[in-house]
Amino acid sequence: MKELQLFREFPVLENELPHVRLASLPTPVEKLTTVGDKINIPNLYIKRDDLTGREYGGNKVRKLEFLLGKALRRKSREVATFGFAGSNHALATAIYAQKLGLKCTSLLLPQVNAHYVRRNLLAGFHYNARLCYCKNFVLLFGMLCCKLLAGYLKHGKASMIVPAGGSCPLGVIGYVNGAFELQKQIVEGKLPEPDFIYVPMGSMGTSTGLILGLKAAGLKSRVIPIRVIEENLAGPKKMMRLAQKTLSLLCKLDPTFPKVKIAKEDFAVRDDCFGPGYAHFTDLAVEASKLMKDETGITLNGTYSAKAFSAILKDARNLILRGKTVLFWNTYNSRDLSFAVKNHDYQDLPQSFHRYFEEDVQPLDSGYDK
Numbered sequence: 001m002k003e004l005q006l007f008r009e010f011p012v013l014e015n016e017l018p019h020v021r022l023a024s025l026p027t028p029v030e031k032l033t034t035v036g037d038k039i040n041i042p043n044l045y046i047k048r049d050d051l052t053g054r055e056y057g058g059n060k061v062r063k064l065e066f067l068l069g070k071a072l073r074r075k076s077r078e079v080a081t082f083g084f085a086g087s088n089h090a091l092a093t094a095i096y097a098q099k100l101g102l103k104c105t106s107l108l109l110p111q112v113n114a115h116y117v118r119r120n121l122l123a124g125f126h127y128n129a130r131l132c133y134c135k136n137f138v139l140l141f142g143m144l145c146c147k148l149l150a151g152y153l154k155h156g157k158a159s160m161i162v163p164a165g166g167s168c169p170l171g172v173i174g175y176v177n178g179a180f181e182l183q184k185q186i187v188e189g190k191l192p193e194p195d196f197i198y199v200p201m202g203s204m205g206t207s208t209g210l211i212l213g214l215k216a217a218g219l220k221s222r223v224i225p226i227r228v229i230e231e232n233l234a235g236p237k238k239m240m241r242l243a244q245k246t247l248s249l250l251c252k253l254d255p256t257f258p259k260v261k262i263a264k265e266d267f268a269v270r271d272d273c274f275g276p277g278y279a280h281f282t283d284l285a286v287e288a289s290k291l292m293k294d295e296t297g298i299t300l301n302g303t304y305s306a307k308a309f310s311a312i313l314k315d316a317r318n319l320i321l322r323g324k325t326v327l328f329w330n331t332y333n334s335r336d337l338s339f340a341v342k343n344h345d346y347q348d349l350p351q352s353f354h355r356y357f358e359e360d361v362q363p364l365d366s367g368y369d370k
């Protein structure tokens with residue numbers, strides 16, 4: 001049985017697209033009964049993408065199935081990726097690259113401090129990623145070029161660059177599949193068709209793939225992308241371009257893939273739960289994390305999923321969601337990494353990362369997500 005719903009619907013794509021199985025799909029959909037009671041949304045559901053991969057969950061795994069699939073098809077020996085110091089994407093890439101026998105380099109930019117940054121750095125180290133600190137985007141670009149050249153000289157083949165957040169058209173297809181997977185779960189009666197699907201938006205791949213996939217699957221659910229990163233890095237125009245490119249790729253590989261219309265109205269982005277900046281926690285997001293943790297035991301992340309869930313909290317209070325079916329698409333890993341972290345000392349990391357361990361975390365980080 002084909003695991004990806006997208007491949008069941010479009011078998012040609014399975015032959016054309018690089019893909020390696022990393023996640024156990026479909027991820028479960030659950031009703032959040034007690035949380036729903038507390039905030040007056042009786043039809044509140046969660047999509048458990050925190051459980052995508054056995055070693056590490058979260059939204060990056062669906063994209064990496066295609067991106068690392070491409071690295072294998074190309075016979076690359078190494079991959080390089082980049083993000084901010086606490087990047088979940090860089091960690092996911094390190095974990096699954098190692099599993100597939102690929103060497104991984106992560107180029108990491110500075111960010112505001114939090115407990116999860118410490119854990120992700122140590123876990124990346126545990127999974128043998130080469131962690132490099134880059135003070136700014138210019139340095140990052142320079143290092144990326146050096147990396148390409150070095151890979152070429154060493155293996156006669158450049159390392160494959162995995163884009164930030166895995167959000168290129170090939171990675172986005174992971175979430176086009178996510179939408180078809182949801183449609184199947186709706187048909188099977190696991191949940192009614194949602195009115196709204198709330199999802200955090202960083203490098204835009206998750207929300208773009210969902211919007212495109214839901215349209216192609218003929219669903220009417222509206223995706224609410226909650227922007228959690230600076231506006232110059234993510235917004236409706238960039239999303240539409242990414243959607244267009246992804247659609248072109250799918251239609252080129254399989255001419256029977258629905259040529260849906262990419263319309264501006266479908267790419268409205270919510271900016272009001274962002275707060276003071278990327279990875280800066282907000283009061284409402286902290287409250288949202290606490291509610292989720294207390295009622296379900298599920299950990300949200302102050303940079304991403306807690307901000308998306310805080311939008312649900314806010315809209316529920318403003319009575320916008322009365323009588324609606326709401327799906328919270330949980331993008332943050334729930335697999336335990338404590339075993340990977342506990343035997344490592346931050347002193348083993350490159351010096352530039354020590355400050356995340358020696359300086360305080362931001363005041364709103366109360367340690368839900370360590």
Ligand SMILES: *Cc1c(COP(=O)(O)O)cnc(C)c1O
Binds near residue numbers: 089204332
């Ligand atoms: C990367 C990430 C996101 C953002 O998804 P994009 O596809 O980059 O928009 C959301 N939540 C979590 C937990 C993430 O790590």
